[in-house]
Amino acid sequence: MADxxxxxxxxxxxxLVTGFxxxxxIVALVLLLNTAIYxxxxxTRSVDTGESDALAYRDAVERSLWPTVSGxxxxxxVTRTERVRNAxxxxxxxxxxxxxxxxLEGTAATITNRTYHDGTRLTQTxxxxxxxxxxxxxxxxxxATNVDDVRAAELNVTGGLYSTTNPAEAFSLAVRNDxxxxxxxxxxxxxxxxxxxxxxxxTTTGVCSGQFSGPPVMNLSAGTINGSTCSxxxxxxxxMPPYDTVSVRYGNRSTATYxxxxxxxxxxxxTDFENSPSATAPYQVPVVYSMHADVVYESAELTYRARxxxxxxxxx
Amino acid sequence: MTRTDDRGVSTAVNYVLxxxxxxxxxxxxxxxxxxxxxxRRESTTRTSLEVVGQRLAANLMxxxxxxETADTRTVSLTVDxxxxxxxxxxxVRVNGSSSTLVLEADxxxxxxxxxxxxxxxxxxxxxxxxxxxxxxxxxNELAVRAA
Numbered sequence: 001m002a003d004x005x006x007x008x009x010x011x012x013x014x015x016l017v018t019g020f021x022x023x024x025x026i027v028a029l030v031l032l033l034n035t036a037i038y039x040x041x042x043x044t045r046s047v048d049t050g051e052s053d054a055l056a057y058r059d060a061v062e063r064s065l066w067p068t069v070s071g072x073x074x075x076x077x078v079t080r081t082e083r084v085r086n087a088x089x090x091x092x093x094x095x096x097x098x099x100x101x102x103x104l105e106g107t108a109a110t111i112t113n114r115t116y117h118d119g120t121r122l123t124q125t126x127x128x129x130x131x132x133x134x135x136x137x138x139x140x141x142x143x144a145t146n147v148d149d150v151r152a153a154e155l156n157v158t159g160g161l162y163s164t165t166n167p168a169e170a171f172s173l174a175v176r177n178d179x180x181x182x183x184x185x186x187x188x189x190x191x192x193x194x195x196x197x198x199x200x201x202x203t204t205t206g207v208c209s210g211q212f213s214g215p216p217v218m219n220l221s222a223g224t225i226n227g228s229t230c231s232x233x234x235x236x237x238x239x240m241p242p243y244d245t246v247s248v249r250y251g252n253r254s255t256a257t258y259x260x261x262x263x264x265x266x267x268x269x270x271t272d273f274e275n276s277p278s279a280t281a282p283y284q285v286p287v288v289y290s291m292h293a294d295v296v297y298e299s300a301e302l303t304y305r306a307r308x309x310x311x312x313x314x315x316x
Numbered sequence: 317m318t319r320t321d322d323r324g325v326s327t328a329v330n331y332v333l334x335x336x337x338x339x340x341x342x343x344x345x346x347x348x349x350x351x352x353x354x355x356r357r358e359s360t361t362r363t364s365l366e367v368v369g370q371r372l373a374a375n376l377m378x379x380x381x382x383x384e385t386a387d388t389r390t391v392s393l394t395v396d397x398x399x400x401x402x403x404x405x406x407x408v409r410v411n412g413s414s415s416t417l418v419l420e421a422d423x424x425x426x427x428x429x430x431x432x433x434x435x436x437x438x439x440x441x442x443x444x445x446x447x448x449x450x451x452x453x454x455x456n457e458l459a460v461r462a463a
Contacts, residue, residue, distance in 0.1 A: 025346075032402060043370075055385065302392070
């Protein structure tokens, strides 16, 4: 051991200081080693912050929301308030079912800030009735205005067709968009049922005659006639939304049943449609047309909120 | 008889020599040790900055993935990074135009550059290392902020 008081005192103090300095250096190296180990640990940690789970939640809600909510639109004798209440309960259920897996991981996943868009289903079920308003004798009349969108439009012509070779004199149903372009389908008797379509504003003509037999049953959303495709009938393919008016011309020159859902609540006239289901007159029923809601996913590290649309087609 | 008075000289010479050589060796040892410590510190700091930068870049890209979904209203992602690396604070410079993060230690000459890929615009900014938050701003930009 170094002698710190005798003749070798100087050398002993030098060794002591040296030992001390080396000890400090060793401690510094140990601390650096600790940093290196921590860095290695940090490098091997997962960087998953839960964004995949958040996107999976959004995707699951988006896929399941409209199929679930649209179920409230069944039945005719339901008020708008009841429809929205039922829709809200169904959204709660969708939110709860999809959130369950995430709740177990301490994450809150919810559907908030819901906005339900009101729609109206217009229906006539009397096959012997002309396409005229419930009250009055108008033959040229607007079924709906400011509709914004139309879906599930079906027209089943049952008879009473006007014999002519000029489609302009026949029964026709038209959809007009906000820019004034018009798509129109004429149904008449030209040695048998004939169906002609004009769009936009009569510059193009599509003919479905010869592609069907028997009374024409037309799906104007899918573009089919008696189950066969007649693409001019699909008005959505030929007319850019948003739409404005659905109207009828010479409604007295055909008998028909029809059903369509429009994205509006206000009928042009209070007397055009009965406000409750009727077997003899056209009537209107309130429906939930579509909805918007916020999907919220909150974990300790991540907050994600996005506005989603739930409806029969893509949001526009 | 002449008596030479040099009996104490060898002791003194021996003492001086011993002390001198010891001092020389000890100085060399301390310089070498100090150099090693500094060298290791720089190396460790650089590696740590690289790892921290990679983590931040990964989280930035995660936030971008969320931000680019339709109608996204809020994205807020907390990134827990160390406040000090090898005893030194550091800054993170986010360069949105070149899509790079530049991490620079305060007391050690160590800088690291890490690239990221993002579809959403990333705001250029400089923040101190530590707990950070990546947010989607009303201008639809991703911004890195102190938590």
